[in-house]
Amino acid sequence: DDMGLELTLIVAATTKMGIGFKGGLPWKGLKKEMAYFRRVTLGGGESQNTVIMGRKTWDSIPPKFRPLKGRRNVVISRSLSPSSTPASTTPETADGPIILQSLPDAIEFLRNTQKNEKVSGKVFIIGGAQIYKSALEMKEAKRVLLTRVQGDFECDTYFPEMGEGWSKKSGEELRGWTGEGEEVEEEIEEGGVRYRFEMWER
Ligand code: FOL
Numbered sequence: 001d002d003m004g005l006e007l008t009l010i011v012a013a014t015t016k017m018g019i020g021f022k023g024g025l026p027w028k029g030l031k032k033e034m035a036y037f038r039r040v041t042l043g044g045g046e047s048q049n050t051v052i053m054g055r056k057t058w059d060s061i062p063p064k065f066r067p068l069k070g071r072r073n074v075v076i077s078r079s080l081s082p083s084s085t086p087a088s089t090t091p092e093t094a095d096g097p098i099i100l101q102s103l104p105d106a107i108e109f110l111r112n113t114q115k116n117e118k119v120s121g122k123v124f125i126i127g128g129a130q131i132y133k134s135a136l137e138m139k140e141a142k143r144v145l146l147t148r149v150q151g152d153f154e155c156d157t158y159f160p161e162m163g164e165g166w167s168k169k170s171g172e173e174l175r176g177w178t179g180e181g182e183e184v185e186e187e188i189e190e191g192g193v194r195y196r197f198e199m200w201e202r
Contacts, residue, residue, distance in 0.1 A: 005111060007052075007140045009125045009132055010037060011159055012147035012195070018155025020128060024060050026153035029191050033147055036197065040145065040178050041124050042070050049121035050074060052106050054131040058097065066097075073097040074106050076131055087112075103134040133160040144200040145178070151193045165202040174199040 012033055013019050018026055043049045051068055055077040058066065067073035075097040087105035100106045103125075114120045125135040135141045144162065169177075174197060175184055187196045 005107065005114065005123065005140055006142045007107075007123050007125055007135055007138065008143040008145060009135055009141060010041065010145040011127060011132065012037070012149055013159045014149050014151060014153055014155060016152075016155070017159040018153060018157070019159050020060075020157030021153065021155050023056065026155045027149065027151065027193065030149070030193060030195070032188055032190055033149075033195060036147070036180075036184075037126075038068075040180070041068065041126070043121055044179055045121060047121035048072055050110065050123045051126045052076065052103070052123065052131065052135075053126045054128050055080065057127045057131070060128075067095070074109070075099050076101070076103060076106060078102075103131060103138065107138070107140060129157045129160060136160060136162060142201060143177070145174075146198045146200060147195050148198060149193060149195040151195075162200070166200045167202070169199045169201055 011019055012025070012030070014026060020026060041049055041051055048071060050072040052074040053076070055075055058073075058075045058077075061068070073096075077099055078101050080099050082099075087100055087108045098109065100109055110123060125131060125141070144166070146159075171184065174180065175182070177199060178184070180197075184197050187194055189195075
């Protein structure tokens with residue numbers, strides 16, 4: 001049953017909602033922030049989680065880290081996907097990402113494959129701007145895990161307007177959903193940059 005297919009967007013953004021600069025992240029060295037991304041997307045459960053990303057985000061991940069370990073990697077690309085293969089019959093290769101043409105195709109693919117309990121974990125949208133925008137237009141997008149980075153980094157890519165109906169949840173609710181420990185509530189400082197972890201739902 002796929003009634004429970006929910007999408008969670010995960011993003012780190014500046015106060016002006018900047019998320020990227022010149023094909024990468026706007027900052028360097030927020031190691032604990034990246035560790036949070038890794039822990040949360042990996043999860044701790046029995047079933048494997050999925051990360052869905054655009055092709056430019058795939059390119060931005062250091063080759064030694066991709067595909068992101070321990071997670072099903074889905075990449076959205078019109079040019080790299082075999083155009084005649086329906087999403088429902090896209091073969092899953094042992095290694096490397098699953099490449100699909102659009103976010104709706106990716107959702108269809110997951111609906112057809114998440115019946116397998118080993119892979120019926122959480123589904124994360126990890127960017128970038130174009131994929132976040134498509135995701136926010138879908139009813140399945142129920143949650144945003146937003147890291148608010150208090151810094152004025154130069155950016156050329158921004159998180160799209162979230163629109164109506166979103167509310168920020170408490171730190172306790174964030175911990176409940178992510179399985180994070182107490183430390184997630186506090187404001188983190190790393191190399192002179194402060195940030196805090198938030199969870200929004202609709
Ligand atoms: N969300 C949050 N909260 N922070 C981010 O940095 C972030 N980044 C992306 C999407 N959502 C995010 C997209 N960019 C890696 C690199 C870039 C990236 C996402 C992931 C990456 O290499 N991740 C490795 C860990 C690398 C390390 O330990 O330094 C991973 O295993 O997740």
